[in-house]
Amino acid sequence: MTQLPNILGFLDSFLLPPSGSSSAANHDPVWNAVLIITTIFFFIVTTIMFVFIFKYRRRPGLVQGSQVTHNTPLEIVWTLIPLIIVMALFGVGLKGYMWYDKPPSDSYTIVAKVVSWKFTFYYPNGGISPYLYVPLGSDAHPRNIRLQIEAEPGDVLHAMYIPAYRIQRGAVPGRITELWFNATSVPPLHPGSSADTPENHFFDIFCTQYCGEGHSQMRSRVYVIADEAQFQAKLKQIANPFVDIDGNPLPLATVGKNLVDIYGCNSCHTIDGKPNTGPTWENLYKRDHTFDISNEAGYSLKATDSDAKWDAYLSESIIDPGAKIVGGFKNAMTNFAGQLSGPDPNDPKNENNRRRLAIIEYIKSLDHTKGPDGKPLYYKPAPIPTTAPAATESSTTQSGKQ
Amino acid sequence: MTAITPDFGRGELLPPLEDNYLTHSRGILSWIFTLDHKRIGVMYLVSVLTAFFAGGVMAMLIRTQLLKSGGLIWPGDAQQHNAFKAYNEVMTLHGALMVFMVLIPGIPGALGNFVLPIMLGAKDVAFPRLNLMSYHLYLWGAAFAVLAIVMGGVDTGWTFYTPYSVKTDFGGVEYMAFGVFILGFSSIFTGLNFIVTIHKLRPPGMTWFRMPLFLWAIYATALIQVLATPVLGITVLFLIFERTMHIGIFDSRYGGDPILFQHFFWFYSHPAVYIMILPAMGIMSEVISTFSRRHIFGYKLIALSSVAIAAIGFLVWGHHMFPNGQSTMIDTIFSFLTMFVAIPSAIKVWNWLATMYHGSIDMKTPMCYACSFLFLFAIGGLTGVFLGTLSVDVHLHDTYFVVAHFHYVMFGGTMIGFLAGIHYWWPKMTGKMYNESLGRLACLGVFIGFNLTFIPQFIMGSNGMPRRYASFDPMYLPYHQLSTIGAYIQFASFLLIAVYLVHSLYSGKKAPVNPWGAATLEWSCCSPPPHDNFKFPPQVGDPYDHDAIVFDERLGGYVRDESIVPELPSNAPHHPLTHEL
DSSP: THHHEEEEHHHHHHHSOOOBBBHHHHHHHHHHHHHHHHHHHHHHHHHHHHHHHHHOOTTTTOOOOOOOOOOOHHHHHHHHHHHHHHHHHHHHHHHHHHHSSOOOTTTTEEEEEEEETTTEOOOOTEEEHHHHHHOOSSSSOOOOOEEEEEEEETOOOEEEEEGGEEEEEETTTTTTTEEEBBBOOOOOOTTTTTOGGGGGGGGEEOOOOOTTTTTGGGEEEEEEEHHHHHHHHHHHHHHTTTTTTTTTTTTHHHHHHHHHHHHHHHGGOSSOOOOOOSSSTTTTSSBBEEEEEEESSHHHHHHHSOHHHHHHHHHHHHHHSSSEEEETOOOOOOOOOHHHOSSTTTTOOOOOHHHHHHHHHHHHHOOOBBBBTSSSSSSSOOOOSSSOOOHHHHHHHHHHHO | OOOOOOOOTTTTTSSSSSSSSTSSOSSSSHHHHHOHHHHHHHHHHHHHHHHHHHHHHHHHHHHHTTTSSSSSSOOSEEEEEEEEHHHHHHHHHHHIIIIIIIIIIIIIIIIHHHHHHHHTSSSSSSSSSHHHHHHHHHHHHHHHHOOOOOOOHHOSTTTTOHHHHHHHOOOHHHHHHHHHHHHHHHHHHHHHHHHHHHHHOTTTTGGGSOOOHHHHHHHHHHHHHHHHHHHHHHHHHHHHHHHHHHHHSSOOOOOOHHHHHHHHHHHHHHHHHHHHHHHHHHHHHHHHHHHSSSSSSTTTHHHHHHHHHHHHHHGGGGGGGGGOOOHHHHHHHHHHHHHHHHHHHHHHHHHHHHHTTTTOOOOOOOHHHHHEEEEEEHHHHHHHHHHHHHHHHHHTTTTHHHHHHHHHIIIIIIHHHHHHHHHHHHHHSEEEEOOHHHHHHHHHHHHHHHHHHHHHHHHHTTTTTSSSSSSSOOOGHHHHHHHHHHHHHHHHHHHHHHHHHHOOOOOOEOOSOOOOOOOGGGHHHSSSSTTSSSOOOOOOTTTOOOEEEEETTTTTTEEEEEEEEOOOTOOOOOOOHHHHH
8 A cells, every 4th residue: 555655656747747836736636536536447347348358258158147137236336336436526626626716815916917819927016027927935834826817808718727736717808817826846947948047947827718829829937936035036127127137237129029028019020030910020120111001191111211210110100000001911909009108208218118119129139131341230239228227117007907 | 901920030021122212212312302211311321421521631630730849730839820720720620520510410310310210110200301301401501511611711619619709800600600500400300300209109019118228318319409409509699690790798898798608508518418428328238238149237227327317417517617717606516516427327337337247249340349438438437527526627627638538428439339330230221241350450440549549638638738729838749749640540440441331332241131139120120121111010029138039040140039929018008100100
């Protein structure tokens, strides 16, 4: 009997993803119970079948035994035993479910916004990230995380699933649903990673409710940070995308690249020249463009046009995407006016404006035209600021809902 | 009428063999507008197998796409997923074709139509014209499914979940939904016809508990078809209205509730699982008893458990929405009720095993499929216990574990049962014997291929691989590759089945009246049956009394031993209808 847990442990390492939370610890014993019981029944049924097939195979000289047609006590027994077993399983399953269903009151709440085909996490300090960063807890000192799942009104159904935590919940437009967990281990190196870097230590988040062509790519990651000070530093960095985790300023194009992940520009715009819902950003800057729809008659953009005209166009395309539609595309883009522009779109101090300019800087950096000297012809990297401007929290929190 | 006891086994009092239902009348119109239940059954069989082939090709495309983590046929990635639309359409068509055009009409439409009246000793179903209309509606439903593909395709999944099905820019959704609506009526008509036929056309002496168990299964199925399918009809109509007129019942943008659609949909579609599996269970009871030469064990319990499954099956639909935002109370109730539905299925499995006890088991092709069924359905049923257990479902919901589970039930159960039935009644339907060795070989191929396809899916599902993914994390790659190899083995095995069955039509051995030694009535009319089945109402005995059936060397088949007179109940009803027919 002492061997049994080891066999189970081996089986579970094969059948289940690594266990990373108290909710997994809540689930796994029930899973094991069902696994043992169903396996026993399966072997009973198939063994009897194979024995009978062999023992009573039709052959010369086989004498058939009694042709008994029923046996009431036997039939009652094989009805009642499975009934008792499934009722017991219903009980333990319900107990585990009630535990999963209600987040503890001391939970740290992170809002998970779900849109096709993207998870975005809004932290209490105003930070926004495409990934979920959580502190490490333990059974003795839990750090309960409550995910408040908000689906975009008018969007389709999604569901948020974290296999390592054995939890999932549907995201229903017009409703707020919840998930909670207490992360009890730092994720191992993700299978299939190319290098053992901290970025590759994560648990998967998947969308499990079919939601269209982007469904299978609607994924995110859970990073568990063991050190409390590091977790706080990470939160600060998320709230201020202009600095790295140590507080040093980042090049503006790098900031823009990170913001593109957060605002989900890359679900429609590629950076490798392939067409998608929107025009590719590769070599978009300083090229000749014509427009199917324009709020200025006869408007066109040329490589020779001034930097100022280009900047104005790129800004307008983010704040008022329907104003000018590049030839061959539909007017399909979300309006980012509230998220990526301040009350005065030209105020350089406004956090939202700064973010927009960072994204524009990134778009410009994707122009690969080389001058005669082998350096980029049009793209001039903005200087890295020597001192990091402080994050303005209010602007990011107000950008919450669009 | 002279008092002659018909000697059905030797066929002396039956019409000459040249005149059977296949040769009774000629010309394509004599098939299209036939009222003969046997011809309608054969046409259903051909149509269902055609749809099965189309659905199978879709399955091969799905599995081939999943040979690479980014997709082999339609590659894509996080930035570039337009190509996945094609995968989603193929995935949808696979599900919709297999469910609505193969699994649901398959056994009742093809085998039920052919066998049910003969099993009753009747000349046809109660409403032959309704029967023909049911088949014609099936064709119209199929035509709308093809139209849906032409008009822009469908990518909603076979479940049509709102609001996705309302918002998608694929233009074929309305057509497919309307096709499903029509197919629903086809199914209702079949069910209605069978209920009336079983009530009114049973011959004298065949009381409810002397009916073959296949009839009990078909009867329970027919009850579900008649009671549940209208709900599907109204649901898909609402979906069409929502898409075209925005009536605001399912779409939250107009004040509707998308979860309501799921309740409506599963109120039909969960009982529909039992529409699929119950007839297969009926075939199992016939095949296992016949090839074990043994009276079925626990007849009443098997018969009543079919009805119990039909009844409880109506009360468990909510388990499809456990973590989807239902209230905790509803989740609890549905988990509790779901557990009950496991019991009647378990009873049947025990009874089938007990039937084999002290039998004389002949592993002919139908019996090979029956044993496959026991093995695969055991896995399908037992993995259902994982999903019915609430806290485990929270982990497994909408993963490949679910995909594997329902394939073990729908394929391992229904399709394997259907194959058992096709091989069992093939000599009766066509008058020809197929190649037995090839039959067993193909059965083994399907069995191995199927397990190789879906056991890896259980493992990747419990490891967190979500369903309906056109691309996936590379860590699941080995499972997907194994699964695809298994699918190819299955496809090859099915081609083999098609080859030897078609071959048997042209050069198969002539089938005797009763090649397997079964005691039910269809084996007392010749193979293939004459146009009106029986000249005289056949003698009704115990459908599982194999002692009275003995092998006759001269005929190469079994005959009823006339010295053993079947015992008739003293209160056997005399039914005028059977004589009029």
